[in-house]
Amino acid sequence: MRQFKPGDSREVVSILVNNEMDVLARLVTLFTRRGYNIESLKVMSVGNPDMSCVKIEMYGAEDDIGQMIRQTRKLVDVLDVTLIEPRCAFEESVSVAQ
Amino acid sequence: MELTGAQLIVQKLMEHHVNTVFGYPGGTALELFDAIYSHPDQVRHVLTADECGGAHAADGYSRSTGDIGVVIATSGPGATNLITGLATAYMDSVPLLAITVNVSKNLIGHDAFQEIYITGATMPVTKHNYFVDRIEKLPGVLDDAFKVAQGGRPGPVLIDITKDVSTGRIDYSPGEYEPHHAGRQIRTKVTRSELLTIADCINNAKRPVIFLGGGFAASGRKDLFELLEKADCPAAHTIMAAGTIGFDNERNLGIVGMHGSIAANSAMDEADVVLALGTRFSDRVALNPKKFAENAVKIQVDIDESEFNKNVHVDHMIVEDAADFVKKLLPFIEERKHDDWKKRATALKTHGITSSLDTPLPHPDEVIRDTCAMADKETIYVTDVGQHQMWSAQFLGDHNTYKFITSGGLGTMGFGYGAAIGAQIGNPDKRVIHITGDGSFHMCLNEACTAVSQNLPIITVIMNNGVLGMVYQWQTIFCDRRYSGTDPHRKTDFVKLGEGFGVKTYRAKTRQEYDDALKEAMKNSGPSWIEVLIDRNEKVLPFIPGGGTTDDMIIG
CATH class of the missing domain: 3.40.50.1220 (TPP-binding domain)
Incomplete structure (x- = not known):
């Protein structure tokens, strides 16, 4: 598993997904098998019962983050992936899993 | 029309022009196989020795025809046996559809007999998978699955349905269904x-x-x-x-x-x-x-x-x-x-480096070259994994183009016979030659029963050096000839074994004997095995060790 290295940046990706029952397992499996640590993770409703938003905080070099975003985009139940400002990402108090 | 879930699957297979499915029946898949039985002229079921062989067969079918390969298995061990086949197809981007039937919805999560969470188990080795526990989802999921498997970068897709979905009823009209989410489309157009x-x-x-x-x-x-x-x-x-x-x-x-x-x-x-x-x-x-x-x-x-x-x-x-x-x-x-x-x-262009080993046995490059020279130009070559695979890739070269089916990404020993069966069923008019080693062949030779029962004229060339050659070669170079686990002293008599399966078998100790055997095998209407003995010190060369560059190339 990839550990934090000097020069890594902390990034948060916001992932819009179809609200399928195993979509969280797919995301976590993908991060695990590609060798990336999930620092924190949060799932939120988006007002549309068919979709959810997952925010994942991770550390990595720029290339690694780009690679992880491209891998995440390939999941069939992923509708959109964006990098967001880390400071804004986890203002809400509860983190679902860590 | 009103259909059961099982009948709907067969209906959808026919709508997507699938005329061949590979696989193995079982308790939960009872209704699905019953539905297939009603359409013998439209959907041919090919029973393989196990589900792994079925998955490799669907893979070989797909690679050789360009159409999607379909494999059907029951729950539990039937489903888990697919995993190596799915992973092989995933690593080589082959469009495959696997359909499994799990236990009934009311038993899911109860560790019921032959229950397995196969969607979870196959998540890392499929492009996508679906768990269907409501029959209304089934038509949309089936259409999506074909689209996902074949669209963009192709890959395997698995659909796991519960047994009650296979027996449930749905009013179905072709073309009218609630579309399932097919995911975001990635831009694929160059500017x-x-x-x-x-x-x-x-x-x-x-x-x-x-x-x-x-x-x-x-x-x-x-x-x-x-x-x-x-x-x-x-x-x-x-x-x-x-x-x-x-x-x-x-x-x-x-x-x-x-x-x-x-x-x-x-x-x-x-x-x-x-x-x-x-x-x-x-x-x-x-x-x-x-x-x-x-x-x-x-x-x-x-x-x-x-x-x-x-x-x-x-x-x-x-x-x-x-x-x-x-x-x-x-x-x-x-x-x-x-x-x-x-x-x-x-x-600097040459074929791979030809063997200079002093041995009365045929050299591997001679075996491959002779095969290539004697076989029809349209021949489909299927390999297993190991030295024979690399020799094949290096020396099968004289035709302008040819079909070469091999497990490149996952490197699956035991891929070959199943894949050759799929290739031959998808291409009944073409010659299929399966090149394997004694190590790999021990992992898939059970599929001989399929080749015999389907009367497929596949010629299997077993390059027998008595050792697990590729690792043996590495141990010769890197481990000071400490042959740990690679010299099994097996006494398998391939001639007798093949005869037991009903295969025509030959053994060749010289190049001439090999050429004669191949000529004879080409006349057979059913499967043949040619065991050709090669020296265990034959190496695949050139060889650049992992992490190396051209400067590190070993050429002799």
Whole structure:
């Protein structure tokens, strides 16, 4: 598993997904098998019962983050992936899993 | 019309022009197999020895025909037996549909008999999978599954339905269903400005090389030769693209990578522009990713954007189907002549390194060359994994193009016989030759029962050196000849064993005996095995150890 290295940046990706029952397992499996640590993770409703938003905080070099975003985009139940400002990402108090 | 879930699956298979399914029945799959039984003329079921062989057969069917391969299994062990087959197809981007029937919904999560969470187990080895526990979802999921498996970068898809879905009833009219989510579409169209940039690179290159991967081999080769002529450059390829351009084509330098040719690896080092079409620069190709084609402007064309900068950093990334890209690029390419470069690049060209071992037994390159010389040009070659696979990739070269089916990404020993069965069923008029080693063949020889019951004229060439040759070779070079686990002292008599299955069998100890046996085997209407004895000290050469460069190449 990839550990934090000097020069890594902390990034948060916001992932819009179809609200399928195993979509969280797919995301976590993908991060695990590609060798990336999930620092924190949060799932939120988006007002549309068919979709959810997952925010994942991770550390990595720029290339690694780009690679992880491209891998995440390939999941069939992923509708959109964006990098967001880390400071804004986890203002809400509860983190679902860590 | 009102259909059961099982009947709906068969209906959807027929709508998607699937006329052959591989697989194995079982308790939960009872209704599904019953529904197949009602349509013997439309959907042919091929029973394999186990589900793993069925998955490999669907894979070989797909690779050899270009159509989707379908495999059906029951719950529990039937489903878990698919995993190696799915992983093999996933690593080589082969469109496959696996359908499994789980226990009834009311038993899910209760550790019921033969219950397994197969969608969870196959998440990392499928492009996508579906768990269907409501019959209303089934039509949409089936249509989606075909689209996902075959669209973009192809891959295997698994649908797991509960038994009660297979027995439940639904009012179905073709074309009317609630679409399931098919996911976001990724942009896959090259722009004019990208084409101009790439054409500029190639038009101004002094030492260009076109490098072909499995993605190109799968997407079609028709404009390749025009591009090679116009840009006047040599080509090299991965194992996955073997056969796309024949070795007798003067421009083909051969394979790049660990067991690649001296010419192809050297050309990569010297090139100033490398146009890579549908290859991911795997660790067996770019053994040292930082030094791979380090003097070249690297252009990577792939339908999957996640392949860019994954293994090797490239200068230009184009998201596009590799064959479509070549077609679109052609009008922008100017006629060039690179005589000096071509001469230099091809000067080192040879097949793999032929054996100089002093032995009365046939050399591996002789076996492969003779096979190639005697077989029809349309022959489909299927291999297992190991030394025989590399010798095949190196020496099956004289035809202009040929079909070469091999487990490149996962390196699945035991892939061969199942895949050969799928290839022969999908191509009844073509010759299928399965080249294997004694190690790999022990992992899939149970599929002989399928080849016999279906009366398939597959010729299996077993290159028997009595050891697990590829690892044995590594141990010779790296482990001071400490042959741990690779010298099994097996006493398998392939001639008697084959006869027991009902296969025509031959044993060859000399080149002449092999040629005679092959000639005889070609007359058989059913399966044949030819065991050909080779020396255990034969090596696959050249050999660049992992992490190495052309400078580290071992050639003898």
